[in-house]
Structure formats: C-alpha cells, structure tokens
Amino acid sequence: MTKIFSPLSIGKMEIKNRMVAGPIVSNWADPEGNVTTRMIDTYSERAAGGWGLVVVEATYIRPDGNNFRQMLGLWNDRQVVGHNELAEAIQLAGSKCVLQIMHGGRTARYLATEIQPVSASALRPWNVNPRELSTEEVEEMVDQFGIAAGRAKEAGYDGVYIHGAHGFLITQFMSPFTNNRRDKYGELMRFPTEVVEAVRNAVGPDYPVMMRINGDEFLGEAGITLDLAKEQAKALEAAGVDALDISCGGFESGWHQIQPPYYRRGYLVHLAEGIKEVVSIPIGVAGRINDPTLARTIIEKDRADWVVLARGALADPEFPKKFAAGRIDDIRKCLACGEGCLKRLFMDLSVTCAINPRVGREWRYQMKPAANPKKVLVVGGGLSGMEAGRVAAERGLDVALYEKANSLGGTMALYQGMPKLHMREFTNIVDWLRRKLKTLEIKVELGTEVNGESIQGFGADVVIIATGAAPYMPDIPGIDNPFVFTEDDYLAGNVKLGSKVVVLGGHWGAETAVSLAREKEVELLTLVEESEDIGGSLDGFRQIVTKGYLEEENATILTQHKALQVVNEGVLVIDRNWRLTTIPADTVIVSMGRVAKDQLAKDLEGKVTELYKIGDCNRPNQWPILFAMEEANFVALQL
Numbered sequence: 292m293t294k295i296f297s298p299l300s301i302g303k304m305e306i307k308n309r310m311v312a313g314p315i316v317s318n319w320a321d322p323e324g325n326v327t328t329r330m331i332d333t334y335s336e337r338a339a340g341g342w343g344l345v346v347v348e349a350t351y352i353r354p355d356g357n358n359f360r361q362m363l364g365l366w367n368d369r370q371v372v373g374h375n376e377l378a379e380a381i382q383l384a385g386s387k388c389v390l391q392i393m394h395g396g397r398t399a400r401y402l403a404t405e406i407q408p409v410s411a412s413a414l415r416p417w418n419v420n421p422r423e424l425s426t427e428e429v430e431e432m433v434d435q436f437g438i439a440a441g442r443a444k445e446a447g448y449d450g451v452y453i454h455g456a457h458g459f460l461i462t463q464f465m466s467p468f469t470n471n472r473r474d475k476y477g478e479l480m481r482f483p484t485e486v487v488e489a490v491r492n493a494v495g496p497d498y499p500v501m502m503r504i505n506g507d508e509f510l511g512e513a514g515i516t517l518d519l520a521k522e523q524a525k526a527l528e529a530a531g532v533d534a535l536d537i538s539c540g541g542f543e544s545g546w547h548q549i550q551p552p553y554y555r556r557g558y559l560v561h562l563a564e565g566i567k568e569v570v571s572i573p574i575g576v577a578g579r580i581n582d583p584t585l586a587r588t589i590i591e592k593d594r595a596d597w598v599v600l601a602r603g604a605l606a607d608p609e610f611p612k613k614f615a616a617g618r619i620d621d622i623r624k625c626l627a628c629g630e631g632c633l634k635r636l637f638m639d640l641s642v643t644c645a646i647n648p649r650v651g652r653e654w655r656y657q658m659k660p661a662a663n664p665k666k667v668l669v670v671g672g673g674l675s676g677m678e679a680g681r682v683a684a685e686r687g688l689d690v691a692l693y694e695k696a697n698s699l700g701g702t703m704a705l706y707q708g709m710p711k712l713h714m715r716e717f718t719n720i721v722d723w724l725r726r727k728l729k730t731l732e733i734k735v736e737l738g739t740e741v742n743g744e745s746i747q748g749f750g751a752d753v754v755i756i757a758t759g760a761a762p763y764m765p766d767i768p769g770i771d772n773p774f775v776f777t778e779d780d781y782l783a784g785n786v787k788l789g790s791k792v793v794v795l796g797g798h799w800g801a802e803t804a805v806s807l808a809r810e811k812e813v814e815l816l817t818l819v820e821e822s823e824d825i826g827g828s829l830d831g832f833r834q835i836v837t838k839g840y841l842e843e844e845n846a847t848i849l850t851q852h853k854a855l856q857v858v859n860e861g862v863l864v865i866d867r868n869w870r871l872t873t874i875p876a877d878t879v880i881v882s883m884g885r886v887a888k889d890q891l892a893k894d895l896e897g898k899v900t901e902l903y904k905i906g907d908c909n910r911p912n913q914w915p916i917l918f919a920m921e922e923a924n925f926v927a928l929q930l
C-alpha cells in the first residue's frame with residue numbers, strides 16, 4: 292500500500308490515512324461564535340470525502356480573541372452543545388476530528404470585539420494599538436487555553452490542536468518580532484509551553500494534543516527563523532505535544548502562509564523536513580499541496596508524516612476518496628486563486644470556494660436527477676458554460692455546447708497562459724471541466740457561432756447563454772491607434788511589444804503588468820490606474836505579491852491618474868491635481884475590466900421557453916470565477 296494511505300498514530304489517536312483537511316476559518320458561525328447547521332453540513336460532507344483527520348477551524352477561546360465577524364468560538368459552556376454536534380457529524384461521516392483553539396491577540400478584530408486587543412507586548416498594532424497583558428493576565432490566559440481544551444474534549448473531538456502559528460497570540464509570545472517583555476514571559480517559549488501544559492492537565496495524558504507552529508516567520512532574523520523554530524519544536528515536544536503541524540508567516544508575511552498561484556507547490560515542505568530532523572513526534576505540513584502525486588511523494592520521501600490540504604479540501608472535499616480509488620483525473624485541484632476563500636475572508640464575508648461554490652451552501656446546491664427530460668443548449672465554452680453543461684448532464688439532461696472559438700476555457704484559458712507570471716494553476720479547472728464534458732459525452736461543437744435564428748432551429752427546451760465578456764475600451768481619442776491592444780491580445784500572443792509599455796487599468800491589469808514588465812523587450816513599464824490602489828480585484832495576498840513584483844521590475848505605478856488620450860508619443864494622463872503629463876509609450880495595453888457580451892441573450896428574449904444568462908455575460912468584473920461557477924450551478928440545478 293502506498294504510504295499516504297497507511298494509518299498514522301498521533302498520541303493515542305490513529306488516523307486512517309495521512310491526508311488531513313486543514314483548518315479554514317469560514318465565518319459561518321453565528322455572531323456569538325456558535326456552531327451553525329451549515330457548518331455541520333459542510334464539515335460532514337468534508338469528512339465523508341475520506342480524510343484521515345479533519346481540523347475544525349480556528350476557534351477563539353475568549354471574546355477578546357475573535358478575528359472575524361462570524362468566527363467560531365468556544366468561550367463558554369453553552370457552546371459545547373453545538374461543538375458536540377459538529378464533532379459527532381464528522382465522526383459519523385468517517386473522519387477523526389480535532390478542534391483548533393486560538394486567540395487573535397494583537398490581530399483580534401476590534402470591530403468584532405469592541406475590546407482593545409491584547410498581546411505579549413504593546414507592539415506592532417494591526418487594527419488598533421494592542422495592550423500588553425500583565426503577568427497575572429498572561430497566567431489567566433494560560434488557564435483559559437486549558438479550559439477551552441477541556442471543553443473541546445467534553446464536546447467529543449478526538450483531540451485538540453493549538454494554534455501557535457500565523458502571528459496570533461501564541462506566536463506573538465514565541466516571536467522576537469512581537470515579544471519584548473521584561474517579565475518571565477519575555478522568555479519566548481514560556482507562554483506556549485505553559486499553554487501546552489495547561490491543555491495537557493485539562494485533557495489528561497491520553498488525549499491527543501497537536502499544535503500548529505511557524506517553521507519560519509519570513510521576517511528574517513527579526514522573527515522566527517527555521518533554526519529558532521527547531522528549538523521551539525523541541526521545547527514543545529518536551530512539554531507534551533503529540534504532533535506538530537508546520538506552517539509559517541504572520542500578518543506581516545501572510546502571503547508565505549497562504550500562497551498565491553505564482554508560488555511553487557509544496558512551498559513549506561523544507562520547513563517540515565528541517566523540524567522532523569530534530570524531534571521524534573509526527574510532523575505535518577501545509578502549503579500548496581493541491582496535487583495527489585506531490586502529496587504522495589512528500590510522504591513517501593518521509594519529508595513529513597502527513598500532508599495538510601486546506602484550500603484543497605474546499606476545492607474538492609473528496610480528494611482522498613478519489614485518490615484512493617485511482618480517480619486522480621477526477622480531483623478538482625485548488626487554483627490558489629484566493630477568490631472564493633481568502634478574498635472573501637479579507638472582506639469579512641463567509642468563505643466558499645470559487646470553483647466549488649457548494650462549500651458552505653450545500654443546501655442550496657443539491658445535485659438531484661432532473662424531474663423531466665430536457666434538451667439543453669449551452670452557448671459559450673468558458674467556465675460558466677462548461678460548468679452549466681456538466682451539471683445539467685450529470686442530472687441526466689441532454690446537453691449540447693457550442694463555442695465560437697476553437698478551444699474551450701474562455702478568458703480562463705487565456706489567463707492561465709500568462710507569459711511571464713506563473714498562472715498555470717488555472718488550467719486545473721479548465722482541464723477538469725474539459726474531461727468532465729468528455730466523460731459525460733456532451734456534444735461539444737467548437738469553432739461554431741450560433742445566432743438567434745439558428746438557435747431556434749435546435750429545438751432546445753432550455754438555452755443557457757454563457758457568451759462571456761469583451762475587454763472594455765475607454766472612449767478616448769487615439770484609442771484606435773495601431774499600438775493600442777487589449778490585455779487579451781497580449782495573453783493570446785498577438786502583440787509585438789515595443790520597449791515602452793503603458794498598461795491602462797491596474798486592478799486585473801496588475802498581474803498582466805508584471806508579466807509585461809518581465810518581457811525582455813520591455814525597458815519601461817508604466818501602470819496607469821484611476822483609483823487609489825492597484826490589484827484591488829485580487830485577494831489581499833495576491834495583491835501584495837503582485838505589487839512587490841512590479842517594484843522588483845522598477846515599474847512605474849501611477850494611481851489616481853486618468854488616461855485622456857493616446858497620442859503618437861504615448862498616453863496623455865491627468866492626475867488629481869489636474870496636472871497633464873504624456874507618458875512615453877510605443878505599446879499600450881488596456882486592462883480596464885470587461886463588458887458583457889449579452890446581445891444574443893437579448894435577441895432571444897421571449898423567443899425561447901427557458902432562457903438563462905450566466906457568467907461574465909451576466910455579471911462581468913466582480914467575481915469572475917466564483918460568479919461563473921455559482922450561476923452555472925444555480926441555473927443547471929433548477930432545470
């Protein structure tokens with residue numbers, strides 16, 4: 292048997308395989324932090340996917356430790372009831388489960404708590420200046436971790452998983468970056484080891500105690516380095532932890548923790564490997580392990596004892612089950628796009644997955660056989676059209692899909708081929724859908740344009756229009772100049788670049804600008820954006836990394852600048868002080884959003900019994916992947 296499918300002992304707990312569904316704050320609790328039915332539904336579905344262990348998301352142990360509007364809590368006895376239902380639902384579905392207990396410390400969200408955040412030291416404000424906990428208050432905090440662990444045990448979880456990573460309160464004590472105390476807790480490992488001891492005292496010697504720590508804080512010598520993490524791991528093992536899960540980063544380096552698509556897969560494995568050398572307890576690792584072959588190799592090469600898939604478990608809750616059955620091609624691999632999960636969490640909204648919008652909304656997206664046979668015509672082979680076709684066909688409907696271009700995938704297919712920025716992960720969903728259409732034997736006609744008249748000749752009961760959106764072109768003089776192109780032209784390889792490039796539009800255009808700035812022909816790149824910031828359509832970490840890349844390439848970023856005219860020498864812009872400048876350019880790339888291509892839908896109104904419009908041709912620009920997939924499911928499930 293491949294080692295990844297073999298059992299693993301964590302203290303006295305045995306997990307059936309080495310695939311762990313990692314913790315993901317969902318914002319699905321109620322405002323008091325209580326477990327909700329949707330949490331039970333989602334976790335139950337996740338557990339049924341075959342994970343050896345499901346880690347229930349970060350759960351605050353007292354009201355001032357809360358980071359999000361609807362974060363899960365376990366700070367009073369009444370909450371044990373909901374947690375018990377959650378734990379039992381996961382176990383019933385076949386997985387072991389542990390609860391992650393945490394306190395946000397200086398990063399707690401003041402708007403949710405209305406209490407001044409507390410920390411190891413009054414350092415590094417995040418939302419609001421933190422207050423240093425007194426020695427007595429730290430001792431009280433230690434006890435409260437113990438109490439929360441006792442409640443987790445009472446609720447029936449198979450173990451407890453202490454959050455000592457990611458810059459939350461425990462890391463704030465463990466890191467020189469945030470701890471300059473002068474009392475006994477100035478010793479970096481004092482607080483975390485006391486927490487472990489308090490937890491151990493509360494749960495007894497046989498109950499599994501796991502902990503997540505940073506293998507690197509990615510702050511250089513100012514923070515936790517791998518060498519320091521090794522010492523910390525040894526201290527935690529000595530304090531009684533049964534297993535360590537290695538992650539990284541803090542609020543000032545979070546993109547290393549939740550990596551964008553441009554970071555390599557298995558980004559943190561070297562850290563787990565390093566820590567494994569110095570301790571004898573089992574070690575797990577997370578971070579862009581979205582692929583079964585990679586997961587298997589990490590375990591086979593003994594680089595870690597288990598792998599954690601956090602976003603991967605949202606994108607495909609059945610990852611382990613499909614893997615075990617040899618259905619590797621059937622796994623819907625996470626894109627690291629951040630669109631359904633991280634971006635929404637940063638906005639303090641509920642988390643889902645852009646390519647699996649069922650997550651957290653299972654009751655709305657029930658896959659049931661269609662009540663009546665219907666002929667469904669899908670027009671458009673981008674993401675929304677493909678997904679609508681797939682879902683309708685899985686429900687037993689007779690589906691045909693027509694696409695004007697010679698290939699499937701629409702804008703996603705263009706984006707995944709970004710020449711100088713690694714966006715290849717986006718192929719995951721296009722390829723997955725392509726395979727599904729094939730397996731489901733959906734009739735797919737490429738290179739075939741249909742119109743209002745020809746559609747009526749198909750005799751379809753249902754027509755789903757998924758014709759996408761075209762790049763928006765601003766109505767300014769000179770825009771029809773031959774050296775002005777759209778972002779799509781560049782991505783399709785249809786632009787002969789000059790040395791001076793201006794990109795108009797800095798939101799989606801920020802990533803394209805990185806790729807352009809890295810092209811060997813390009814000596815000068817200027818990004819012009821009307822609003823105050825760039826990269827605003829991306830999740831917060833993708834945005835930060837993209838900005839960093841632009842800085843590395845010495846790109847000029849002009850925010851609060853509006854393009855007025857394209858002239859022979861370049862682009863005439865105006866700034867917020869009404870100053871006019873001509874930015875030199877021999878190539879202009881426009882990336883200012885998209886306009887719905889919905890003419891066909893308009894032509895068909897009143898002429899087809901059931902007509903739907905989905906994806907970019909319905910709502911462009913907002914959540915391009917999520918809305919495409921959501922609308923496709925919403926429509927195809929009601930046919």
Ligand SMILES: Cc1cc2nc3c(=O)[nH]c(=O)nc-3n(C[C@H](O)[C@H](O)[C@H](O)COP(=O)(O)O)c2cc1C
Pocket residue numbers: 313314315316317348349391454456457503538548549550577578579580599600601602603632633636642
């Ligand atoms: C939306 C979101 C919420 C997260 N919530 C938690 C959490 O509750 N606790 C935690 O330790 N890590 C949390 N993480 C980090 C993940 O557990 C994981 O370490 C990280 O996403 C990298 O692994 P992945 O590529 O498998 O997602 C979260 C990540 C995301 C995207």
Ligand code: SF4
Pocket residue numbers: 602603605606624625626627628629630631632633643644645646647
């Ligand atoms: S939204 Fe994107 S990053 Fe998040 S889980 Fe889904 S595919 Fe992965």
